[in-house]
Amino acid sequence: ADGKMKEKYTYTYNRITSYGTWGDKVVTVSTGDSKITDEDQNVAQALLFNYLDATDGSQEEGTLLAENYLGNGEKVSWAGLVEANNKIYTSVIPMGMSKYGIKKWPEAVTDQELVTKTDGGSGSSAYTAGVIPSTQYPDNAYVAIYSGTNFNETPVIAKTDKIGYACGRMRSQYYQTIWAADNGDVYVFSPGYGRTAVSSSDLKKVTGQKPSGAMRIKAGATDFDPDYYVNFEEIGTKHPIFRCWHISEDYFLLQLYKKGAEDMISGGTSADVSELAVFKAEDQTIMPVTGLPADGKFGGEPYGEKGYAYMAVTVTTGENPAFYKIDAKTGKAVKGLTVEADAITTVGKMKYLSK
Incomplete structure (x- = not known):
């Protein structure tokens, strides 16, 4: 009531590569070692979950085998959680084959030349000898659909070969690019990152061909709508997407x-990812966002409701950063509140819960 925040819960969790909400629970997801090993001590990879109940602060953990999750021998990660139609949707990202996977499902190796001969790479792209470090299926998108209250059930997997895997990427961070419209239709956006997997003299990769695009899973359906497809490299400025968010409708x-x-x-x-546009999914049209400062920098999460998107913008001219209000129907951005700070990156909305 006095506008001041007080610490209520303290909790710990694994590193995060994706996150979302499920009812009153905050869910974080990462990929890491499981407790499963084979006779050669190769460790199976797992999806590691942390559930924080926002009503009472209770916390629980969960683990799900990431190996062969899609039935193709590859380990996977997830990108984003969407709660819609009394279900949870998540984009499943195939990530190649581990030593554990290659030994257990050798028939899933499509080309032995894809298996690394030596250690290599750096940072989040580092790999060891004896693995396939990038997916053999860059031109497919997969969405897992769960109907229960946790991830212990067997999900329905929706698959399409019209777009590549659906996530934004920044090093090891997987950004959510699947969102639900107000009517429950789930839109699946792909930047077309399969094209960035380029072979070198010492490492062969499967290079994707699909451009940046979008498809949808209609409310109540468990597969992609065969009549809906958008190629972002043929409309608007013809540029691929990096990230996206639902505004409203x-x-x-x-x-x-x-x-x-x-x-x-x-x-x-x-790469320069400073271009913003509004996409009207039903009409398959793109409108550029205008009115933002030319030297403005934005990042993090905007917030959308009632036909407007609110975005935090920091400028380099010494002025204080500010929030901008973007009209979804016109694409016009108007400056709103100024914040006394060096920079701001994220905007959200808090709901007051009475005692």
Whole structure:
């Protein structure tokens, strides 16, 4: 009531590669070692969950085998959780084969030349000898659909080969690119990152061909709508997406690669992702966002409701950062509250719960 925040719960969890909400629970997800090993002591990879109950602060953990999750021998990660139609939807990202997977499902190796001969890579792209470090299926998108109250059940897997896997990427962070419209239709957006898997003299990869696009799973359905497909590289500025968020109704805010697909493929983490646009999903149209400062930098999560997206913007001219209000129907951004701080990155809305 006095506008001041007080600490209520303290909790710990594993590193996060994805997160979301499920009812009153906050769910964090990461991929890591399980307690399962084979006779050669190869460790199976697992999806590691942490559930925090926002009503009483209780916490529980969960583990799910990430190996062969899709039945193709590959380990997986998840990108985003969408709660809609009394179900949970998550984008499943295939990530190649571990030593454990290759030994247990050798028939799943499509080409022995994909198996690494030596250690290599760096940072989040580091790999060891004897693995397949990137997916053999870059031009497929998978969505797991859960109907229960946790991830112990066997999900329904929706699959399409019209777009590549659905997530934004920044090093080891997997950004959510699946969202539900107000009518329950779930839209699945792909940047087309399969094209960035390029073979080198010492490492062969399967290079994807699919452009950045979107498909949908209609409310109540458990498979992709065969009549819906959008190629973002043929509409608007013809640029691939980096991230996206739901605003309201069937409007979505897109963050795009400003210099196009070639910059996405070759630019890596230094690629220019400063372009914003509004996508109306039913009409399959894109409108550029106007009115933002030319030197503005944005990042983190915007917040959308009632036809508007609110985004935190920091400028480099010495002025205080501010929130901007973007009209989904016109694409016009208007400056709102200014914040006395060096920078702001995220905007959200808190709900007051009476005692």
